[in-house]
Amino acid sequence: MSNAIGTATNALNSSTHAEATRRGRGLNTLLRITRMNLRHPRQVAFAFCSTIGAVILQLLIPQLLGRAVDQTQLAIGDGVTGTTAEQALWTPALLLLGVSALRGLFTMAQNYFAEAVGHHVAYELRLACYDKIQRLSFSYHDRVHSGDLIMLGILDLDGVRTYFSNALVRVLLLSMLIGIGAYTMISTDPVLGLVALSFVPFVAWRSSVTQLRLRATWLDLQERLSVLSRVMEENLAGIRVVRAFSAQAYEMLKFDRASKNALDRAHDQVDVSVPNTSATTLSFFFAMGLVLWIGCNKLIAGDITVGTLATFLTFMTILQMPVRQIGLMVNAFARASTCGSRLFALLDQDIAIRDAPGARPLEISEGILRFDNVSFAYPGTENRAILKNISFEARRGETIAIVGPPGSGKSTMAHLIPRFYDVSGGAITIDGHDIRGITLATLRKMVAVAQQDAFLFTTTIENNIAYGDPWAREQRIERASESAQLHNYILSLPSGYETVVGERGASLSGGQRQRLTIARTMMLRPSIVVFDDSTAAIDGATEQRIRAAIRRFAKDRVTIIIAHRLSLLTHADQILFVDNGEIVERGTHQELLAKRGRYKGLHDLQLRPGDDNAIANGGVT
Amino acid sequence: MAKGHVIEPETESNDGRRPPRAVVGSHRIEEEMFGRAFDNNIIRRIWAFVRPYRAMVIISVAALMIFTGTQLLIPLIIRYAIDHAMTSAGADRSALLAAAEAFGLTILVNFGAAYTQETAVGKMAENVLFDIRRAMFGHLQKVSLSFMDKTEVGRLMSRLQGDVYAIHEFLETSIYSVADFALLFGIVFVMLYLDFRLGLLTLSVLPALVIIRIVWLPRARHAFMAAHETNSVVNGALAEAIHGVRTIQSMHRQQVNFMLYDDKAHANLRAHLIAARCAQVMVPIVDGLTGLAMAVMIAVGGSMVMNGRIDVGVLVAYLFYIQRFFDPIRSLTLQYSVMQRAMASGKRLTDVLDVKIEVQDKPGARVLSPEMGGSVEFRNVTFGYEPNRPVLKNVSFRVDPGETVALVGPTGSGKSSAMALVRRLYDVQQGQVLVGGHDVRDLTQESLGGQIAMVLQEPFLFTGTVFDNIRYHKTDATRDKVIEAAKALCAHDFIMSLANGYEAELGERGGNLSLGQRQLISFARALVADAKILVLDEATANIDSYTEILIQKALRKLLEDRTGLVIAHRLATIRGADRIIVLQNGQVIETGNHDQLMAMDGFYSKLYNLNYASFDDIPEEKLHTIALAGSRT
Numbered sequence A: 001m002s003n004a005i006g007t008a009t010n011a012l013n014s015s016t017h018a019e020a021t022r023r024g025r026g027l028n029t030l031l032r033i034t035r036m037n038l039r040h041p042r043q044v045a046f047a048f049c050s051t052i053g054a055v056i057l058q059l060l061i062p063q064l065l066g067r068a069v070d071q072t073q074l075a076i077g078d079g080v081t082g083t084t085a086e087q088a089l090w091t092p093a094l095l096l097l098g099v100s101a102l103r104g105l106f107t108m109a110q111n112y113f114a115e116a117v118g119h120h121v122a123y124e125l126r127l128a129c130y131d132k133i134q135r136l137s138f139s140y141h142d143r144v145h146s147g148d149l150i151m152l153g154i155l156d157l158d159g160v161r162t163y164f165s166n167a168l169v170r171v172l173l174l175s176m177l178i179g180i181g182a183y184t185m186i187s188t189d190p191v192l193g194l195v196a197l198s199f200v201p202f203v204a205w206r207s208s209v210t211q212l213r214l215r216a217t218w219l220d221l222q223e224r225l226s227v228l229s230r231v232m233e234e235n236l237a238g239i240r241v242v243r244a245f246s247a248q249a250y251e252m253l254k255f256d257r258a259s260k261n262a263l264d265r266a267h268d269q270v271d272v273s274v275p276n277t278s279a280t281t282l283s284f285f286f287a288m289g290l291v292l293w294i295g296c297n298k299l300i301a302g303d304i305t306v307g308t309l310a311t312f313l314t315f316m317t318i319l320q321m322p323v324r325q326i327g328l329m330v331n332a333f334a335r336a337s338t339c340g341s342r343l344f345a346l347l348d349q350d351i352a353i354r355d356a357p358g359a360r361p362l363e364i365s366e367g368i369l370r371f372d373n374v375s376f377a378y379p380g381t382e383n384r385a386i387l388k389n390i391s392f393e394a395r396r397g398e399t400i401a402i403v404g405p406p407g408s409g410k411s412t413m414a415h416l417i418p419r420f421y422d423v424s425g426g427a428i429t430i431d432g433h434d435i436r437g438i439t440l441a442t443l444r445k446m447v448a449v450a451q452q453d454a455f456l457f458t459t460t461i462e463n464n465i466a467y468g469d470p471w472a473r474e475q476r477i478e479r480a481s482e483s484a485q486l487h488n489y490i491l492s493l494p495s496g497y498e499t500v501v502g503e504r505g506a507s508l509s510g511g512q513r514q515r516l517t518i519a520r521t522m523m524l525r526p527s528i529v530v531f532d533d534s535t536a537a538i539d540g541a542t543e544q545r546i547r548a549a550i551r552r553f554a555k556d557r558v559t560i561i562i563a564h565r566l567s568l569l570t571h572a573d574q575i576l577f578v579d580n581g582e583i584v585e586r587g588t589h590q591e592l593l594a595k596r597g598r599y600k601g602l603h604d605l606q607l608r609p610g611d612d613n614a615i616a617n618g619g620v621t
Numbered sequence B: 001m002a003k004g005h006v007i008e009p010e011t012e013s014n015d016g017r018r019p020p021r022a023v024v025g026s027h028r029i030e031e032e033m034f035g036r037a038f039d040n041n042i043i044r045r046i047w048a049f050v051r052p053y054r055a056m057v058i059i060s061v062a063a064l065m066i067f068t069g070t071q072l073l074i075p076l077i078i079r080y081a082i083d084h085a086m087t088s089a090g091a092d093r094s095a096l097l098a099a100a101e102a103f104g105l106t107i108l109v110n111f112g113a114a115y116t117q118e119t120a121v122g123k124m125a126e127n128v129l130f131d132i133r134r135a136m137f138g139h140l141q142k143v144s145l146s147f148m149d150k151t152e153v154g155r156l157m158s159r160l161q162g163d164v165y166a167i168h169e170f171l172e173t174s175i176y177s178v179a180d181f182a183l184l185f186g187i188v189f190v191m192l193y194l195d196f197r198l199g200l201l202t203l204s205v206l207p208a209l210v211i212i213r214i215v216w217l218p219r220a221r222h223a224f225m226a227a228h229e230t231n232s233v234v235n236g237a238l239a240e241a242i243h244g245v246r247t248i249q250s251m252h253r254q255q256v257n258f259m260l261y262d263d264k265a266h267a268n269l270r271a272h273l274i275a276a277r278c279a280q281v282m283v284p285i286v287d288g289l290t291g292l293a294m295a296v297m298i299a300v301g302g303s304m305v306m307n308g309r310i311d312v313g314v315l316v317a318y319l320f321y322i323q324r325f326f327d328p329i330r331s332l333t334l335q336y337s338v339m340q341r342a343m344a345s346g347k348r349l350t351d352v353l354d355v356k357i358e359v360q361d362k363p364g365a366r367v368l369s370p371e372m373g374g375s376v377e378f379r380n381v382t383f384g385y386e387p388n389r390p391v392l393k394n395v396s397f398r399v400d401p402g403e404t405v406a407l408v409g410p411t412g413s414g415k416s417s418a419m420a421l422v423r424r425l426y427d428v429q430q431g432q433v434l435v436g437g438h439d440v441r442d443l444t445q446e447s448l449g450g451q452i453a454m455v456l457q458e459p460f461l462f463t464g465t466v467f468d469n470i471r472y473h474k475t476d477a478t479r480d481k482v483i484e485a486a487k488a489l490c491a492h493d494f495i496m497s498l499a500n501g502y503e504a505e506l507g508e509r510g511g512n513l514s515l516g517q518r519q520l521i522s523f524a525r526a527l528v529a530d531a532k533i534l535v536l537d538e539a540t541a542n543i544d545s546y547t548e549i550l551i552q553k554a555l556r557k558l559l560e561d562r563t564g565l566v567i568a569h570r571l572a573t574i575r576g577a578d579r580i581i582v583l584q585n586g587q588v589i590e591t592g593n594h595d596q597l598m599a600m601d602g603f604y605s606k607l608y609n610l611n612y613a614s615f616d617d618i619p620e621e622k623l624h625t626i627a628l629a630g631s632r633t
């Protein structure tokens, strides 16, 4: 049992595995994210300036404190007490108050602008991803699981968002502190200064090694989380199947397996990052210990004063917090570079289907659709020809019907017309123009496909019907739903057209979903319309009425009807019988009946079901 | 009337105007209630998940205390060393050595404590995250389908993937809050101990802080929640675009959707900026108060030093502690936003965990064994998805093992719903559904599912191989059985033509197969399940008649000793059934076999004649009378 689950999860793993994310080099990714941050120069400048301000003020505070303490001691030493001396204390006190408040303001600005930059970048990335996802062609979406894409939008985006505040600003902060410290310390005592900074090379080396290792575990973790998310997504989407088969236990096993896989990696990640953080702090304290040891010896030898040693130690105390945060910084770098490379892999994806250079808008004159020796294979399975040498022509007002066994390539033919995929050989032309030379926007406006497996949105029935024409008037929506024989049903609902349908139309019956799809298609004003098996789940009586509506709709368009029920096709101007990607018979209903071929066989089967003669005829190849 | 149906082109302006009937994503922010700041209930729920790891929590808190202790110890050692280095040159090298040893020891302990604490917390938080996710996922396996019908997968996924991380973050930081509080109390204690009056003086700024926080809290909370909510709004909209991308492209909605999405993403950006402002506004306040406390200390404490009332050392210590005192306050302020996020997420997580399980095994429910036979009986069943809109009304029929019964009726008449009741995907409102002679509510769901194989109207396939899909969860099914089923359904040939035959990988939802092929695979899956009852809901709707006839021949043998329930619109599919039940508007209006029903000259015979007598056009009037019934349902 567990073995089977293993193969199931492995299968999930390999299907979209890594999607070229590993290609993106870490450094390039980080540079690119940095550039994206820099596209908000004002906010970046504010963030950086206030960081600098905050650091300087922070370094100032101990000095002010020291001076104030000195002042009291001096006063005691001089024996000058009384109100004047006490009043003199007000100056450093107020100064301290001012500096502290100012430092707070700078810190606020630093944090705010750092976050703002991140959020602006996230906003841009969100839009870019959304736009890209909408425009990537079908072949990409065939290949990449939707669960993966959703995860990109949730987790990976966050990793890139926090890059500026958690990585870049921290780098500035740390390098400033260390820089200023190094300068003052080395200028006061070069030996002690170098000792104090001895932890820096170690930390730098350690961090870059860890960064690489973390990046590797992050990538792997993200992959495993993707697998987990696919398991969950499919389970929830297919919950009816899971329930119908009482497969909950099996699904739990599948989940546990994927979950454990991911959890192990998450633990590994802790195991990689924690030692780094602790080692960084240890090396820092070690340097501090050295400073103390050597400093005390020097003090004893009289080489330095207490004041010098105190300065060194104060400075190291100030550094303590930021050094502890180096680990977080390294983590942020690693995370941003993994998440970034995953996101950029999506954003850099070539859109297979797009406007050719010099593409022209489609202007329908005669409205002739032609398939010219079209052959096709799906990207990825190029050696499996799905369509072979398909040729036919349809004029405005004509109806072409396509019949054939499952998998013969009917839907594929329909998908080629609006260029959901590009033909592999031959050409499709409209009024003599190759559709690859037409702008996609106009082409898709002119071609409407009522898809076999239609997707309905979680919104009102009205919005669903008007999906292709959200400016439509109410009457038009009603007319479309009347044509699709849905109007009466909708009126019978308590909220009528405002009823919200569940995801993918879950709260509708199969036939109602299909009728909604038909209505939605009839709302468009295409020149070419395809109904792909649009009435399969609709009873005969209703279908007859829809058929009549479709015929009216077809009057001044090219109409392609794909169906298994021949009653829908008899009036077609041309019927194509497709098998295995080839047109094996063509003609009008009467012609095909006269031919006594496979169409006739099908026809007889539907007229006289169970007739063995008919079966024999249907099997003619 | 005919003319009215023609949809003539109208010119409707879309000159950049927002389309009135377009939305992306279904989630509106107003829908969600804003939770309380610190919801005890949620904390308790989260704690229930942390409990199993309390050893880890205790270890990490202990380690953290040791860590904090060493942090405080280090300055003391330094002072000790310097004091001894200063006093008598050369004489006290041993003290220096001792200090060095103590320092070395301290930083090693510090290292060990930090390491232990961070590892423990990190792993504990990950474990809890995965446990919460598992609990939610497991719960979703049990909640009733009516909940799942209403809830989008994207929204659930955003909880399973996004919200759990807010809890993770909360757990990671809340350990530090514990340390911060400890530190805070420790410092207060030390300050009061060193000099009670000065201590009180320092603490006198605290009321100001409290007042400011009281003013600040509600605003901040609202801002944090709003930011959090807009996240799920944009994520939901993104999920919708991903799932519906084919329709979006086909309907050319990219631009409109992008515009609407931009609105949401922009609202998200704004909400986050406001939240960031709210979170950060406390920083200068806390820092200002720190400055104020220090200033007061210098002015008052300084004069006390001058008057000889206290030592300089005490003043220095105070100034040091004041800085330390505000550190935890500052980080607690920042952690407040993390906590808010966790509360908001926790609310959404517990919402999922609290969904009532409506369809549930009774205590002591019986196991449906194959020996009980596979009879199916509906006794006066009334059922609806909403309380007062019945979909099935007083439906009664019985199917015995070996019998095949067909359900026909106009679309939306309740056929699929009836089949869902056989498997008890929903519970009836009135009446009873009996399987094997027992009310389905008295049987375990597990065994019920084991005896019923369903081909659902909408074929759903999982990613994975064809083979794994066909033997779905029946992992003991042999390859031969799988192939046998595929052959019976005429699917073997097309499967073999795929790149790897039965090992061919299917895309999401089986997207790289044609719909008919998907239907065949989901059909094969039901055959391999080898159950007593076979439910075929439009199992061959997308398959040509020739293939269908071949399938039916194979089925006839298969169904010999099983109970068959078949739904079809193509009447040829069900002609051979032992009995045909005609449903209309949720009511059984005719029953009998084909010949009886034809003789009855009722709804069925009309449908049949309509469908098969003629392929030519049927006059409008005739259509009107018959089809109107269908369109009403």
Ligand SMILES: Nc1ncnc2c1ncn2[C@@H]1O[C@H](COP(=O)(O)OP(=O)(O)OP(=O)(O)O)[C@@H](O)[C@H]1O
Pocket: A506, A507, A508, A509, A510, A511, A512, A537, B149, B385, B386, B391, B409, B410, B411, B412, B413, B414, B415, B416, B417, B418, B457, B633
């Ligand atoms: N999950 C659901 N939630 C709410 N209403 C539902 C749900 N499923 C179906 N309905 C409604 O219940 C009625 C019966 O639906 P059902 O799916 O049983 O019809 P059907 O007879 O199978 O139709 P079809 O032939 O079109 O598949 C319909 O009006 C439908 O809108």
Ligand SMILES: Nc1ncnc2c1ncn2[C@@H]1O[C@H](COP(=O)(O)OP(=O)(O)OP(=O)(O)O)[C@@H](O)[C@H]1O
Pocket: A142, A378, A381, A386, A404, A405, A406, A407, A408, A409, A410, A411, A412, A413, A452, A533, B511, B512, B513, B514, B515, B516, B517, B542
């Ligand atoms: N996205 C895809 N990627 C790879 N192969 C595909 C894809 N979609 C379909 N195919 C394959 O292409 C062939 C033709 O599929 P198509 O959907 O065109 O069939 P169809 O004639 O519409 O069948 P049906 O009557 O079942 O709808 C099938 O063998 C199918 O497996």
Ligand SMILES: [Mg+2]
Pocket: A410, A411, A412, A452, A532, A533, B514, B515, B516
């Ligand atoms: Mg198809």
Ligand SMILES: [Mg+2]
Pocket: A509, A510, A511, B415, B416, B417, B457, B537
């Ligand atoms: Mg149905």
